[in-house]
Amino acid sequence: MKQDPKLNRRTFLGSAAAAVGAAGLASASVRGPLGTRGRMMGRDTLVTIYLRGAMDGMSAVVPYADPNYAPERGDLAVRPPGAAPDRALDLDGFFGLNPSGSALMRPYGDGQLLFVHASGLSVPNRSHFDAQKRMETGTPASVPAAYPTGWLGRYLQSATPTGTTGVRGLSIDNLLPLTLAGGPETLPIKDIGDFNFPGRAVTRADRRDLLDAQYQGATPLLAQSASSALRAIDLLDAVDYSNYVPAPGANYPDTKFGEALAQVAALIKANIDLETAQVNLGGWDHHSAMGVTDGTFAGLFEELSAALEAFYIDLDGTGLGYTLMTQTEFGRRVRPNSNDGTDHGFGSCMMLMGPSVLGGRTLSDWPGLAPESSQGAGDGDQVNGDLAVTIDWRDVAAEVMERRLGATDLAAIFPTYTPTFRGVVM
Amino acid sequence: MASSPTPLRLLPKLQPGPSAANPILPFPLKKGSGGPPTQAERNVDLLSRATNGVTLAELARLNQMGRPAWLREQLAPTAQDNVVLRRTLAELGSLRLTIPEVYAEYESNAGEAVRDIKQAAIVRAVHSDWQLRERMVDFWHDHFSVAIQTSGRTRLGHHAYDREVIRANVFGNFETMLQASAKSVSMLEYLNGKENLAGSPNENYAREVMELHTLGVDGPYTENDIVELARCLTGWSFYPLDDTSQPGEFRFRDDRHDDGPKTVVGVQIPAGGGVSDGETVLTFLAEHPTTVDFVSRKLVNRFVSEFAPEAAVDLVKAAWVRGGGDLGIVTAVLFSDEVADAATPWNDRKVKRPFQFAVSLLRALDLRSDNSYRNVMFRLTGMGQDIFGWPAPNGYPDSSAVWSGDLYGRWDYAADVVRGGFAGIVFPDSKLDEIGGGVPTTALAERLAQVLTAGRAEPANVASLQAWIDGQSNFDARDFRDAITVMASSPDFFNA
Known part of the structure; x- marks a missing residue:
């Protein structure tokens, strides 16, 4: 049941004042310094999830009513909705959800999950690494700089910090993704529950201060990183994640990804003015034996969906503003290869989730799947055997940045591109 | 190491070095400190790049020998390993075994074999006297990267991959390493080469070998070249790991090979070439000037400086061409004073x-x-x-x-x-x-x-x-x- 977004918005704002008082979240076992302002009064926390390896958008959100889908997809086609098991779950009479992603039906039914189909880069690029680089830097051409900056990194550079905690962006990982590169007060943290200044307790403060001073004189890369790490250590010391209990019903999968999303939710609920967080989920490069509603694709999609549902439940009703966005570098070829897998393609599917997302639908200017007479002939709907892209991912991201994070300088985030807002968020 | 030593610039005579017993060398190096580094500073710089960590003992040796002699020694490692290294490696049971023995004995316990080969990398990096070799092994494992956890075959195959593909060629020839990786269990398994069949090619390896191993992503190839190269490589496979005669050996399956004519990056491959289709293209790719540029640049970025000027890259490329892809010669120049002079790595550590x-x-x-x-x-x-x-x-x-x-x-x-x-x-x-x-x-x-x-x-x-x-x-x-x-x-x- 899809809610009227406007009604949803009113309800949301109406609860905000009451929620401010509870922002420390006595209900959850997270204690933390109160932010200078409650999130709901200011900007959303943007959570980006990068699905590395190129997720097959058509196995996730199935265009079952496209007459060319089943014949083109062959053995890998998800069957249309119906009574039998292993059928797509109908979304809107045209698209259906892979049943392995059934957990997504809850946020979708609440109108807080949006699929954006046939989306991606503006220009086909079938190299994982090059396509990721172009997407993460937010520029269509490859970037020659020795240390390129990411689109979210540049947002953080151009925006006034929400708070003063010194931790504006993070990735729950060992490495900072290129998306966040260049972002001030931004760092990777593998496990927020294990991020204490190491070593003997009695000398901890002394050693911390020595390093703090030493790194201030280091190269800018190390200086900034050390400053972020030391401030994050102080901050997370106060968050006490080890005692975090997610909201009832928020059952995160017992995987690295599930744990990472739980950590992001805990940080948002701790109200520490975190502006953006990124989590990676890899393994989507299904060149062989990917399966349909059961198998390697479905297993991964189920993990993703279960984690998103848990995240949704965990934050539902808290009044805390967030927008979650999934990205992947490209989709998969329409026709399967000889190994019941799919090779590198072009268009894929994004997801947006959050209380301000105009969800409960699939946004798409569906290009169709009519095959070309030969690959690259240009006489069908496909582009070199691939799903076309009709929505540049930057249209989606830019709208979120302006409307939910208050970005005022989109040109800094996406140079050389003028985005078209598609109405994805309030 | 077969290559002849590259002529290295003769150094001015070293000043008397500190003794090994008490080497006190107070020479702070910092970014933008201005003047050219002293010989002693250059020695520290070389060790910081050519080893897995400077030790005062190794520094004392280098100070005595001078950089050219030290490099020549490192480029020609003998089979002899020091006793600590031998003893520590001996604790890793599967390392002693032949490849068929690894397959036979660890099939049900591949995790143990994986831990052994991972630990061996640390043991060698810490204890080997042949530090430069270990540094280069690390580089080439990244260049021809195989995720060991991909499958049982990649877990059991990594001993052979490490030994016969990477280590055997680290100061040998680039093309040999490329061909060996292409025919290895590990790569054929990891990038789906063994599933690349006539009539319906799997493009995974064909794409990555051009994008990552040879030409680089900006190289002169098209999507169609990827499809054509995949066709050349159809039928490349390996014998089962428990095969009685040739376990894990490369196997060309004629019945799975697309024997029609192909064109890859302008190279005409006539019909009927069989296994030579792929070999011919790999040779072509290995020798391509864009490959020389791409890999030389990557080496300089790893071992010299992230801000190296073209002059430094050009020296390495010239060595590559001069030696016909001899990695001993390439490595010698990579760590030479000429390249360091051009790139000043001590300013951009x-x-x-x-x-x-x-x-x-x-x-x-x-x-x-x-x-x-x-x-x-x-x-x-x-x-x-x-x-x-x-x-x-x-x-x-x-x-x-x-x-x-x-x-x-x-x-x-x-x-x-x-x-x-x-x-x-x-x-x-x-x-x-x-x-x-x-x-x-x-x-x-x-x-x-x-x-x-x-x-x-x-x-x-x-x-x-x-x-x-x-x-x-x-x-x-x-x-x-x-x-x-x-x-x-x-x-x-x-x-x-």
Whole structure:
């Protein structure tokens, strides 16, 4: 049941004042310094999830009513909705959800999950690494700089910090993704529950201060990183994640990804003015034996969906503003290869989730799947055997940045591109 | 090593070096310090790039030998390994076995074989006298990266991949390494080569071999070239790992090969070429000028500087062409004074990746393991560099920007190792005397700067640490360890 977004918005704002008082979240076992302002009064926390390896958008959100889908997809086609098991779950009479992603039906039914189909880069690029680089830097051409900056990194550079905690962006990982590169007060943290200044307790403060001073004189890369790490250590010391209990019903999968999303939710609920967080989920490069509603694709999609549902439940009703966005570098070829897998393609599917997302639908200017007479002939709907892209991912991201994070300088985030807002968020 | 030594520029005669017993070399190097480095400074710089961590003992040797002789020695490793290395490697059971034996004995316990080959990488990086070889092995494993966890075959196949594809060719010929990787169980399994069949090619390897191993992503190939190369490589497979006669050997399946004519990057492949289709294209790719440029640039970026001028890259490319892809010659020039003069790596030191960080700490403090570094191996996963575990085929990133992100993992490791509480690392208090070198407490920070950074620590950082030491009443062994921890966590130690 899809809610009227406007009604949803009113309800949301109406609860905000009451929620401010509870922002420390006595209900959850997270204690933390109160932010200078409650999130709901200011900007959303943007959570980006990068699905590395190129997720097959058509196995996730199935265009079952496209007459060319089943014949083109062959053995890998998800069957249309119906009574039998292993059928797509109908979304809107045209698209259906892979049943392995059934957990997504809850946020979708609440109108807080949006699929954006046939989306991606503006220009086909079938190299994982090059396509990721172009997407993460937010520029269509490859970037020659020795240390390129990411689109979210540049947002953080151009925006006034929400708070003063010194931790504006993070990735729950060992490495900072290129998306966040260049972002001030931004760092990777593998496990927020294990991020204490190491070593003997009695000398901890002394050693911390020595390093703090030493790194201030280091190269800018190390200086900034050390400053972020030391401030994050102080901050997370106060968050006490080890005692975090997610909201009832928020059952995160017992995987690295599930744990990472739980950590992001805990940080948002701790109200520490975190502006953006990124989590990676890899393994989507299904060149062989990917399966349909059961198998390697479905297993991964189920993990993703279960984690998103848990995240949704965990934050539902808290009044805390967030927008979650999934990205992947490209989709998969329409026709399967000889190994019941799919090779590198072009268009894929994004997801947006959050209380301000105009969800409960699939946004798409569906290009169709009519095959070309030969690959690259240009006489069908496909582009070199691939799903076309009709929505540049930057249209989606830019709208979120302006409307939910208050970005005022989109040109800094996406140079050389003028985005078209598609109405994805309030 | 078969290649003839490249002529290296003769150095001016070295000034009398410090003795091995008490090498005190106070020469702070810092960015923008201006004047050209001294010979002693250049020696430290070379070791910081050509080894897995400077030790004062190795520095003393280099100071005696001079850089050209030291490099020549490193480029021609003998089969002889030192006793510590041999003993430690001997604890790793599967390393002693032939490849068929590994397959036979570890099939049901592949995890143990995986741990052995990962630990062996650490053991060799810490203890081998042939440090340059180990550094280059690390590079080529990234270049021809195979995620060891992909399948049972890649788990069991990595012994052969490490030994016969990477190590066998590290100072041999690039093309030989490329062809060997293409025909290995590991690569055929990892990038779906064995599933690449006539009539319906799997493009995975064909794409990555051009994008990552040879031409580079900006290279002169098209999507159609990928399809055509995949056709050339159809039928490339391997015998089962439990085959009685040729377990894990390369096998060309004629019945799965597309024998029609192909064109790859302008190369005409006539019909009926069989296995030679793929071999011909790989040879062409190995020798392509764009490959020479792409891989030379990558080498300079890894081992010299992230800000190297074209002149430095050009020297390496010229060596590549001169030697016809002889990696011994390429490596000799890569670490030569000429390239260093062009790129001034001492002004743009790279941030150590976790593997080099972890190993360099053990080397600097001369620590040993009583469980062949099993816990160091596990900890590296937590530090972001699970050995042979990078999931994508592009290998671990090689950028100071990337590796300066998570300082915490390395701080935590340094603190645990130095406290003496790290399982498998032996660090008794008696070792502290050795590290202290008999200097008074009032000069301890300077001594630690020697041991851990060969004197390259910033004077201000040494001074602040010394002030802390001076401020401790009853300075004891635990304080001593804390002082080491600070130096090992400092930016001076994070930079290679």
